[in-house]
Amino acid sequence: MESTASKQLPPTTKGNMTRPRPLSTFSSASTHVDILIPITPPTITPSLTLSTTPAPPMDPENGVSTKEMIVDSPPEGGLQAWLTVAGSFCITTAVYGLSNSVGVIQPYWAQHHLSSFPIQDIAWISGANIFLCLFLGVQVGPWFDRFGPRWLLMAGSLVYLAGLVGLGFLSEESDVHVRQGVRAPGVMYGILMFLWGIVMGSGAALCCTVALSVLAHWFEKKRGLAAGIVFVGSSVGGAAFPLVLRTTLPKLGWAWSMRILALIVTSLLGMGNILIKGRIKGRRGSGAINFGCFRDASFLWTTVGCFSMCLLDFGLGSGVGRLVAGAISDKIGRFNTMILTTIFSIITTFAVWMLVETDRMWLLYLFAALFGFGTGCVISIGPICVGQLTVPNKFGQYYGTSYSVVSFS
Numbered sequence: 001m002e003s004t005a006s007k008q009l010p011p012t013t014k015g016n017m018t019r020p021r022p023l024s025t026f027s028s029a030s031t032h033v034d035i036l037i038p039i040t041p042p043t044i045t046p047s048l049t050l051s052t053t054p055a056p057p058m059d060p061e062n063g064v065s066t067k068e069m070i071v072d073s074p075p076e077g078g079l080q081a082w083l084t085v086a087g088s089f090c091i092t093t094a095v096y097g098l099s100n101s102v103g104v105i106q107p108y109w110a111q112h113h114l115s116s117f118p119i120q121d122i123a124w125i126s127g128a129n130i131f132l133c134l135f136l137g138v139q140v141g142p143w144f145d146r147f148g149p150r151w152l153l154m155a156g157s158l159v160y161l162a163g164l165v166g167l168g169f170l171s172e173e174s175d176v177h178v179r180q181g182v183r184a185p186g187v188m189y190g191i192l193m194f195l196w197g198i199v200m201g202s203g204a205a206l207c208c209t210v211a212l213s214v215l216a217h218w219f220e221k222k223r224g225l226a227a228g229i230v231f232v233g234s235s236v237g238g239a240a241f242p243l244v245l246r247t248t249l250p251k252l253g254w255a256w257s258m259r260i261l262a263l264i265v266t267s268l269l270g271m272g273n274i275l276i277k278g279r280i281k282g283r284r285g286s287g288a289i290n291f292g293c294f295r296d297a298s299f300l301w302t303t304v305g306c307f308s309m310c311l312l313d314f315g316l317g318s319g320v321g322r323l324v325a326g327a328i329s330d331k332i333g334r335f336n337t338m339i340l341t342t343i344f345s346i347i348t349t350f351a352v353w354m355l356v357e358t359d360r361m362w363l364l365y366l367f368a369a370l371f372g373f374g375t376g377c378v379i380s381i382g383p384i385c386v387g388q389l390t391v392p393n394k395f396g397q398y399y400g401t402s403y404s405v406v407s408f409s
Contacts, residue, residue, distance in 0.1 A: 074216070074218050074219050074279075074392065080218075080277060083277075085215070087275030088233075089230050091211035091233070091272040091276070092230055092234050093236050094237060094268035095208055095237075096233065096238070098241055099129055099204065100234060101241040101245060102126040103242060104241075104242045106122055106126060108245075109122055112172045112254065113172065114192070127197075130201070132205055133205050133208060135205070135404045136206075136404070137205055138404035140205050140209040141395075141398070144210055145213075145396040148278040148281070149210045149214045149276050149277070150277075152206050153273055153276060154273055156206025156207040156210065157206075157269040158203075160204060160206075163195045164195075164262045166195045167192075167254075168262060170191065170254065170255070171254075210276070212227065212230065212383055214278055217279040217280050220392075223387065224327065224337075227381075227383060228327060241264075244261070245257060293390070294401075299386070299390075302382075302389065303386070303402040303405050329381055334384045335385055341381070344373075348371050349367075352370060353367045382402075
């Protein structure tokens with residue numbers, strides 16, 4: 001019986017009863033064997049999600065994506081912000097205030113140091129000072145964006161004071177009358193041009209560009225008010241320094257008058273260096289002159305507008321106009337304020353200036369006050385309009401480049 005049963009088994013099962021067969025040998029038709037095959041669920045790889053955060057903006061000058069273009073919002077106040085405004089006020093009081101005192105200094109040169117020169121030639125000295133103060137901003141602005149305010153402001157203060165102290169060593173003798181005989185004409189003119197025009201003008205460019213550009217680190221919505229306060233310093237210095245000179249020049253002479261001014265200016269510049277602080281780190285790849293901002297049509301026409309208004313007269317602006325315009329611009333808009341003050345100045349010219357006659361001289365004083373108010377508004381609003389066209393860490397470049405063009409007015 002056993003032999004018969006063994007013959008009935010399939011030949012493939014002989015000798016394999018004690019070990020399992022591979023899975024591949026089981027037929028799908030076999031129903032007498034239950035085989036449990038564990039099923040592993042497929043591994044699902046998480047799909048990549050697209051970020052909705054926009055990529056950093058491209059720097060048009062460098063052509064690369066830069067993180068420094070993304071700048072957090074300015075604090076719009078705080079102790080350090082307003083201390084920076086106070087420091088910038090001290091800088092403009094010292095530098096612009098002394099530049100606005102040429103109404104006293106220039107006639108003194110004509111009577112003493114440069115008595116052999118016509119007044120129109122003497123005016124080139126003060127003109128060079130103001131020109132360099134604005135024109136060199138085309139380089140100082142990018143430096144400020146790259147290095148911040150600290151070292152630039154310190155260097156500018158030292159250069160400015162060096163020129164002012166140098167003036168204190170000049171005698172009051174003209175080119176023609178000197179103790180050692182007749183000097184070659186123009187030597188004293190060249191000395192004054194170098195010290196007042198070139199040295200002090202270069203130092204003023206460093207100081208003033210930094211003092212105005214640093215406001216963009218701390219203010220956006222209140223930047224007009226901050227700039228208005230800073231520009232009032234120009235009017236304060238322009239009123240205080242002539243009063244000092246009118247007292248000291250007749251009594252103490254030129255040398256000691258310059259030394260007294262140097263002491264006052266040193267105090268103001270020192271306060272500015274202590275109080276002014278930057279908030280935004282330097283922008284990589286900047287520091288060189290770049291005129292690429294003129295590709296922006298808004299920037300180009302804003303520069304043309306500032307040039308046109310400053311062409312009227314750089315020194316007529318009043319402190320009241322600068323402060324009021326800055327505060328108003330934060331409410332109604334910077335460009336709107338610029339347009340309104342320009343219209344106001346035009347109306348003042350036709351409504352008041354055209355009526356001035358010898359028997360109505362009071363109209364001349366009224367015109368000076370009103371027109372000074374209007375131009376003062378434009379002078380303080382101009383840099384703020386330029387700053388509205390760029391990010392804070394590029395304000396130095398835009399401001400310096402724009403006002404390098406304005407310098408020719």
